[in-house]
Amino acid sequence: MAEQIVSPLPGTFYRKPSPDEPNFKNEGDTVAVGDVIGLVEVMKTFNEVKADKAGTIASFTVDNEEAVMAGQPLVELG
């Protein structure tokens, strides 16, 4: 089974640091452990989501600004 990076918190997932900036990561990018792949906003506080495993991003399973639950996969690693 493909490895996944999951959301540590419930909240709203953002793929960019701010609306005018590019995505942290895109499909096909490689990630190292500790790389920021997105933000989860919980109760008006933004928390970085860091990769806890290395790999290549096969796909994002959640859209930008979508609501996520704690433990929900955000990224599939190829």
Add this chain to the structure above:
Amino acid sequence: MAISKLLIANRGEIAVRIIRAAQALGIRTVQAHSMADADSLAVQMADEAVNIGPPHAAKSYLKVDAVLEAAKSSGADAVHPGYGFLSENAAFAKAVEDAGLVFVGPKPETISRLGDKAAARAAAEAAGVPTVPGSEGLIESVDAARAAAERIGYPVMIKASAGGGGRGIKIAENADELAKLVSQARSEAQAAFGDGSLYMEKLVRNARHIEVQVLGDGTDAVHCFERECSMQRRRQKVWEEAPSAALDEAKRQAICTSAVDLARSVGYRGAGTLEYLFDDASGAFYFIEMNTRIQVEHPVTEMITGIDLVQEMIRIAGGEKLRLKQDDITLNGHAIECRINAEDPSNSFMPAPGTVERLVVPQADHVRFDTLLYEGYTIPPFYDSLLGKLIVHGPDRATAIDRMAAALDGLTIEGFKTTVPLHKALAQSADVRKNAIHTQYLEPWLEAHPIPS
């Protein structure tokens, strides 16, 4: 027009509070709610509920069209905006009135006028209410800044017109520093905001935040004494009291009378709060702004006056004149409110939503808990972290603090972290007992007194 069906255009503990007030007045309630709030306590308590959109507030609670549609489809004849969200949005208030409904709050033009800092300051000055001394308009040169600072008195704050929320502020202690900092502030403001305009205000060190509750019916106005909310973290109030132990009777009369003067002069309608800075050292008070809505910390005022502010604002919106004369409103004892948030005070106040596994609320005549919680409820992560407000009353401040300490011990919320441990520590603090606090007090105190996990 007497209100028969009220739409609540808000969520959380204040929605619950408004429903209780409406029920006491025999008014039917409709709770407007987002998809994430379908299982909220407010939805369960209201007579009816209308889904107004997705979880994000921008797509539900902040959407004027969706809220108005909910009011119309449910046959509500009035809208209560609570606090935050659309409560101080003049365009929303006007849209409500244009739809033939009652807005529970001031007239739209009052919201606009008092929501504009310069206009609010001008209204205060016209009513004889002291404002923070500052430059008259923008400062055009270093010489002009020096002249203004001489008049205001050092230390002064140099502020960027385009700044806000504490950004772009510099403090000058004397004329030499001022000359340097004005040039520096101008280039930084130009770089950061694309606008180098500056103005100046007197810096009040170790100021207290004192605010006066008023009620007006559009013609007459009364005050319900003051609250002190100096205990703040990141400009968010944490612990509030009524009355302020920092004021003597003469000062209390002066500040409360000034609030009534301003409320009358603008024909204020509904419940409102005038915020002041209070300088302990000089005894001077300065008007900062007026909030044209019910506030989070209104219960401490209710506890010392016996007035139900939310009921009163609904009655006024329904067309009633003020029922209370100033002489009818008396100050009894002391009240304290602690804001209970879903945050971990042992870990930089990280938000910590979760599911309520167990909830035990202390029961006593002098204790009140305004909350959105019930056992089994899962807190949605999309809104602010306020879970409830624990409020106590006592015959005097020392007893109120003792009662707060006991009430905090009697409050059990299991399932996630809350700010209860912070309040327990504050209730034991000698500085809190002495009321030796100010608006910049709490953050350094937290550095020195970390809350154990």
